[in-house]
Amino acid sequence: MDYKKLAELLYPNVKLTPKDIFEKFPPRSLKSGEVVSRFAPSPTGFMHIGNFFQMFISYSLCKVTNGVFFLRMEDTDAKREVEGARAFIYEILDRFGIKVDEYQTLEGIDIGNYGPYVQSQRKEIYEAFAKDLVSRGKAFPCFCKKTEGKEEILKERETKFIENDECEYDPCRDLTFEEVKTHLDNGEAFAIRLRTKNTGKERIVFHDLIKGEIEAKANAKDVILLKSDGIPPYPFAHAIDDTLMGTNVVVRGEEYISSTPVHLEIFEALGFNPIAYCHNPSVCKIGENGNRRKISKRYDPEAKMLYYFEEGYPAVAVLEYLLNIVNSGFEMWRTKNPDADWQDFKFGINDITAVAPIFDIAKLNDISKNIIAKMSAEEVFDNWLKWAKEFKPALAKYLENNREYANKICGIDRGGLKPRKDIYKWSMIEEYFSYMLAKPKLVDEIDNASNYKEFLTAYGKDFKLPSDKDEWFSKVKTVAETLGYATDNKAYKANPEGYKGNTAKACEYIRLALTGKKNSPDIYELMTILGEKEVKERLTIK
């Protein structure tokens, strides 16, 4: 068989050769250790935490080595593409402050010298390499109908494969020149398949940056290189694009480990050097049956990256949480450098976890609390307002009309050496400070209604806004003492039966009247902001 002739028959119009292409994509000039990696999402309409996780590892690796981080749109499966998905990907990246060095803008302009950064625009490149492979006998055209009897073909192939545990050669791999020509003359579309050189007995070993050496069966399947629409599925596109674009570390999900042998054979057929792989584990959740399962956009709202913005988590909190589960060194670094920017963390590739982590919202909340606790009242207010403008317009309006008041609320127990750590997302502030925005609703129980009423009546009588904390507290104490409360906590503990309660109990009653809750920030501060009239009203028990 004259493969060159076959290649010409298949692609009479393809004049581009691999050599021409390589001239357009010269190797990058890199200092040693600089990582070139990428984020290669499919525009399917949402951003899954798993994709984001992988992107973030990739990004951190590039960042810490001063390398290049680029974005390549993998839109080779037109069926799955969703309108607006590209813009959404950029939006999420932008919200998290992820800076991409090379990419294609939404207007179609390539930033960087290795474009186009959108796979559907690289058809002629893929075809040129496909033609080259055919001309060297390493690939062949396949005319099998993908719809016709697909189920049977699949089943047949599968059983064949299982039974002899060997190879899976495509029926079209040995078509003669004339047969191909006949198909072509009939106007049939063709796909291109790899002519695997293996028999199913060979094994290969490859190195993974996270898992170490992995030994597996070498590929022995005539896999699809180009679909009948001329667009390559992932493996072929990956081999060509990452080689051309100078990627030197491929970060991808561990679900790709199994197909790595396929990729490696494609690299080899193409005459390319393999690229280092870093297969990161998937983010998981505990399922209903107690098993670990991949976090899913269908059942877990937190699987979608937009969720964190809807809830109002600071982007940095999410990033730090991810860093915390990706890279075991981060947490220790953070305790040593409490005020440093997360970007100063030396991301170690050897410290990337090999275990699929279970997503833990409690930990995220904790990280977030600590971040918000460091913010000033103004920062909190600005963030809250910004969040409200996007997700709760009515609240935003209120905040804008009551700027000064809302700002004061944001400043409660803030600043100073011992800031309160209670808020972890913007969406919770409204509920958290509901009693500051409207009359309080009783949330917690009053343990003793008559004591409650008695104390508040006495305390509220001729109520004047105290001018400082000491004044406020001594009044509480005085009233409590005259009613039979213990003002000495030790005395109270020694003899709890002898009193109606202690000062803490008295404060609890005031707090309940003012806020409806047993837990709230400093009462004196609340009173100051609420104002005398309002406090007095709330202290009056009907």
Place this chain on the structure above:
RNA sequence: GGCCUCUUGGUCAAGCGGCUAAGACGCAGCCCUCUCACGGCUGAAUCAGGGGUUCGAUUCCCCUAGAGGCUACCA
């Protein structure tokens, strides 16, 4: 079914042949305190199981089990 990956407390995890097996979150208790917090202290809780190798295994090897993934003209 076959192939691959993973397995230290509830969760994230340190550990890379030698200790009472770090730390964080969460939980419980105590202390501090003029209330709520913050903070401090203490506690409960882990090497999946079984074989080897070794003077000695959480650590190295094998087997088993469990979990996850792949097995498309999806990525």
